Amino acid sequence: MSELRNYVLDSTDITSKLDFKSIFGNNNPVEVDVGCGKGRFLIARAKEFSETNFLGIERMRSRQANVNKKINRHGLENVYLTGLEASYVVENQIEDNSVSVYYIFFPDPWPKRRHHRRRLFTATFLDSIYKTLTYNGCINIATDHSEYFDVIYEILSGDERFAEVETFEPEDHERTGFEITFMGQGLQIGRCSFEKLAKPAVLS
Numbered sequence: 001m002s003e004l005r006n007y008v009l010d011s012t013d014i015t016s017k018l019d020f021k022s023i024f025g026n027n028n029p030v031e032v033d034v035g036c037g038k039g040r041f042l043i044a045r046a047k048e049f050s051e052t053n054f055l056g057i058e059r060m061r062s063r064q065a066n067v068n069k070k071i072n073r074h075g076l077e078n079v080y081l082t083g084l085e086a087s088y089v090v091e092n093q094i095e096d097n098s099v100s101v102y103y104i105f106f107p108d109p110w111p112k113r114r115h116h117r118r119r120l121f122t123a124t125f126l127d128s129i130y131k132t133l134t135y136n137g138c139i140n141i142a143t144d145h146s147e148y149f150d151v152i153y154e155i156l157s158g159d160e161r162f163a164e165v166e167t168f169e170p171e172d173h174e175r176t177g178f179e180i181t182f183m184g185q186g187l188q189i190g191r192c193s194f195e196k197l198a199k200p201a202v203l204s
């Protein structure tokens with residue numbers, strides 16, 4: 001069997017910004033799948049939108065390996081992965097105004113109250129998302145956990161830097177692994193999408 005090419009970015013240099021131009025070899029728009037899991041959505045989108053670059057953030061090694069195999073199998077050149085912790089990557093490694101879309105699908109809900117502080121989505125995390133999104137860039141959320149959905153929705157809808165837009169709904173073949181499982185259990189999925197508002201005009 002031929003050797004797999006490694007699409008997981010080197011994480012030894014954690015202090016430098018990710019240089020999308022040199023990673024992807026072009027200036028195409030970049031979309032980020034935060035906690036991409038086994039990559040069902042990421043791979044489907046990358047196959048469909050070859051003029052868009054995709055970065056998957058996934059800290060679980062076995063899942064990274066799984067996605068890496070799929071990238072190789074489909075011969076994709078527009079997907080890379082990073083294995084570092086998502087809030088660190090968004091806060092410290094992604095350039096300002098450089099991401100056109102974030103997808104955060106089924107983030108771990110940490111349902112016990114004493115574990116809520118482990119949740120990824122917080123007002124501070126949204127600050128990093130805001131900073132790194134392009135103007136009119138979007139953030140798309142999906143979760144089966146209604147209480148976590150309410151928390152996320154409240155943070156987003158209460159933030160004047162964002163406006164709610166038409167909710168992103170994946171095509172059937174793009175549904176994530178967790179989504180397929182939760183839908184099979186008859187769970188209701190909460191979704192919302194918000195756009196980073198255009199730069200305010202400078203008043204003279």
Ligand SMILES: C[S@@+](CC[C@H](N)C(=O)[O-])C[C@H]1O[C@@H](n2cnc3c(N)ncnc32)[C@H](O)[C@@H]1O
Nearest residue numbers: 035036037058059060085086105106176177178
């Ligand atoms: C519930 S799974 C959802 C996976 C995928 N989005 C889906 O819908 O099938 C959450 C994923 O996010 C990853 N993850 C959770 N917190 C993370 C973090 N802080 N940084 C990077 N990955 C994270 C987990 O390893 C896991 O694969």
